[in-house]
Amino acid sequence: MNTKVNLAGVELKNPVMTASGTFGSGAEYGEMLDLNRLGAVVTKGVANIPWPGNPTPRIAETYGGMINAIGLQNPGYDVFAKRDIPYLTQFDTKIIVNVCGKTTEDYIDVVEKLSDQPVDMLEINISCPNVKEGGIAFGQDPKAVEAITREVKKYAKQPVIMKLSPNVTDITVMAKAAEAGGADVLSLINTLTGMKIDIHKRAFAVANKTGGLSGPAIKPVAVRMVYQVANAVKLPIIGMGGIMTADDAVEFILAGATAVSVGTANFHNPYATVEIVEGIEAYMKKYHVDDINELVGAVK
Numbered sequence: 001m002n003t004k005v006n007l008a009g010v011e012l013k014n015p016v017m018t019a020s021g022t023f024g025s026g027a028e029y030g031e032m033l034d035l036n037r038l039g040a041v042v043t044k045g046v047a048n049i050p051w052p053g054n055p056t057p058r059i060a061e062t063y064g065g066m067i068n069a070i071g072l073q074n075p076g077y078d079v080f081a082k083r084d085i086p087y088l089t090q091f092d093t094k095i096i097v098n099v100c101g102k103t104t105e106d107y108i109d110v111v112e113k114l115s116d117q118p119v120d121m122l123e124i125n126i127s128c129p130n131v132k133e134g135g136i137a138f139g140q141d142p143k144a145v146e147a148i149t150r151e152v153k154k155y156a157k158q159p160v161i162m163k164l165s166p167n168v169t170d171i172t173v174m175a176k177a178a179e180a181g182g183a184d185v186l187s188l189i190n191t192l193t194g195m196k197i198d199i200h201k202r203a204f205a206v207a208n209k210t211g212g213l214s215g216p217a218i219k220p221v222a223v224r225m226v227y228q229v230a231n232a233v234k235l236p237i238i239g240m241g242g243i244m245t246a247d248d249a250v251e252f253i254l255a256g257a258t259a260v261s262v263g264t265a266n267f268h269n270p271y272a273t274v275e276i277v278e279g280i281e282a283y284m285k286k287y288h289v290d291d292i293n294e295l296v297g298a299v300k
């Protein structure tokens with residue numbers, strides 16, 4: 001039985017990876033589960049300098065999910081490189097670093113610094129506010145998506161995954177823009193912008209007013225978007241959005257994802273990733289699937 005998948009020349013032992021921002025840089029979870037079992041660990045977003053994040057409260061539960069407005073708090077590249085990369089290199093899993101920035105120069109700074117690091121792939125989070133373009137996220141404007149992809153590709157030594165925002169009218173336009181800019185892989189979806197009001201306090205549940213909705217509530221939207229993008233571009237896709245079980249993961253693969261990321265599920269069940277690896281294997285045995293790649297996009 002083959003569970004190996006290939007993303008732009010990088011071979012993963014299985015298609016299961018962590019979703020950025022929900023797994024730290026692996027250390028907290030590494031105490032509980034065997035990171036060697038995962039196809040890849042995707043780190044939380046790292047910027048060129050430390051970001052303090054948003055005021056608290058930053059998270060709120062919702063039906064079938066949660067809203068977060070962490071604001072991409074991170075210790076900055078220097079701490080990350082010294083503390084987190086050496087931790088992850090102990091394991092037989094691929095390392096994917098999620099990169100955030102407020103300007104094109106910020107992204108390039110991190111991408112250049114990562115060029116001589118033992119990192120397998122870069123995932124570029126374009127749901128960050130583009131300060132030079134009035135704060136609208138890079139990922140909400142196809143011209144900006146193409147331009148940032150092209151710039152990052154100029155400096156990147158590792159294959160580049162562009163992570164798409166679902167907060168757009170037509171995600172295939174953004175997918176095609178990333179492909180035109182030279183992206184190697186696409187990942188989707190990031191969180192959907194949401195809002196929750198505490199009726200007793202008559203106040204917003206998160207201080208930022210809006211936040212990103214994640215978890216099983218968004219899964220049908222994510223599956224639909226993966227399917228649309230898989231039919232619009234030739235690039236391999238990493239699917240995510242509400243994956244809680246192996247069945248959910250298989251659904252994304254059938255829709256067209258070559259690999260999957262598990263996010264919010266980690267907060268609910270820290271063993272979710274490894275259980276999903278085992279559950280995919282059980283599904284393959286049950287239905288006599290010899291090679292997981294047979295399932296990718298199998299539902300037309």
Ligand SMILES: Cc1cc2nc3c(=O)[nH]c(=O)nc-3n(C[C@H](O)[C@H](O)[C@H](O)COP(=O)(O)O)c2cc1C
Nearest residue numbers: 019020021045068125189190214215241242263264
């Ligand atoms: C608390 C939290 C922090 C996140 N931080 C990041 C981040 O730093 N970079 C990024 O690209 N996505 C980030 N995300 C988005 C997730 O990686 C993922 O795209 C999204 O949550 C959908 O997957 P899920 O429903 O399985 O959580 C974050 C999500 C959550 C819930």
